[in-house]
Amino acid sequence: MAEQFTTYNWVSRVNHWVVALLIIGLLASGLALDLFLEGAQAAPVRNVHKAVGLAALVLGTWRVVWRLTQGFVAPLHHDWQAKAAHLAHVILLVGIVVMPVSGVMMSYFGGHSIVFFGLFTVSGGPKISALNDIAGTVHAGMGKVMIATVLLHVLGAIKHHVIDKDDTLKRMVWRA
Template identity: 30%
Template structure:
């Protein structure tokens, strides 16, 4: 079992990070949609704290994955056609969104003037509390989240439509 990526295969670290992040993001899309319909109060404050904690954890895992890909570059795409070009663009956009969505949520939460707590730790407040900043960043957070959901659907559809072993590489490490 290889931990690092090979010239034609994904290693265990890349595959584990991919699937952990994927499942966490899908769960957070549902969880975020659920809590977005709530008004923050003492009775549900913990749900919002969990959402922030999981979001920051996903952000950290994405940063770890980017660092890992710098240390252990992923294999080249299989084949070169319009699907490969589209997949590359979707991947880049997803990475940007995986970093931007938690960031916008963090800034929006910090702008509320309420401490942002992540797994019991209080994060520093990067902005001056402001209703306008809070509203702007929560709106941006919502738009970026919807864009990410759409790109995730495109990513999954693309992976399922390919018949060249690409999906097999992300599941087993090797093209099947």
């Protein structure tokens, strides 16, 4: 992918932070559902998770298409860390699409509908347990990969800002 730019324009910044917030909330709520929420406690969290996840499908797809058509921004340094950071970005971009698609598939082939905050409902499909299982395995597996990658990504951003004192974080936030 061509590296045409040296900073992030405002569309890229809004895209990054809106989708980042959605994804962090979805990873946290998904993890809570997996680890400790059960029964009556789990149901409302699962419903919000599915509705926000549907929004993430639309906004995330737009965000990934934007990055792929615009190209990546050139890194500030050209070393092994830049290569690792780029790999993390690619994993995150893949996850932004794979997570909601597998989530919708899991729900659909489990026969469950998605209620989008009372505005509209996406009906559940036929119960096909093989497809439900595959989608669930992908959702859980990619979820773990994303949690690890987001943690490394955020640590990297903090390291650039605090230790290297360079413009990596600034050019995604306020500086041109």
